[in-house]
Amino acid sequence: MLDIKGLTKKIKNNLILDELDLEVQTGELIHVIGTNGSGKSTLFKLICHIMEADAGEIALSEQVTIGALIENPYFMENSSAQSNLKFLADINRQYDEKLIRQLLTQFDLDFDSPTRLKKYSLGMRQKVGIIQAIMENQNLILLDEPTRGLDQKALTTFNRLIAELITEQKTIIIASHDNLSELNFTRKLRLENGKLVAI
């Protein structure tokens, strides 16, 4: 469903990704690790076309829709979680109030709360970021450090959500320094010297 060949990216004369290859099948749950600055977030930005590669190809199957949480998600700070999520989902005409209400509730957030995003804690923002990456039924989900700031209960909810999405044949790639031992990864890869190596 995702086929990356020879992906190369330089940032300010530093070679971040060096002819990186990655072939992902539908339904995989992949853990990408790598030291700070190894290029994990860069790889995700290239897959989402937020950034342009210098060389290489990223081929997606026709029906693939991408949901992504990369670094610090941008929100409308003076609006509520509900307004932010509605705004984002409406762009693709995929607003599903019932689902968003359910996801917020699962993460102990209140759909009807008027609290502005700027008053949210790190973990609360992270939850909203995770929700926007899955709320449109996206079938390729890229999560960059998704568990950052989550408390124990939210971690349990997160693990359950990921397991559910995998049973629905979603494809998920998670970049994380956390062990995430509760998740049944199909593969673990390390980003090292600009390439992904199996571990």
Ligand SMILES: Nc1ncnc2c1ncn2[C@@H]1O[C@H](COP(=O)(O)OP(=O)(O)OP(=O)(O)O)[C@@H](O)[C@H]1O
């Ligand atoms: N906008 C930018 N300007 C300059 N350098 C950048 C920029 N974005 C990324 N880099 C550089 O690209 C390299 C890869 O960064 P990237 O954010 O992809 O790493 P990462 O693996 O996600 O690290 P972390 O584990 O800390 O999140 C780093 O050396 C970083 O300094």
Ligand SMILES: [Mg+2]
């Ligand atoms: Mg990163």
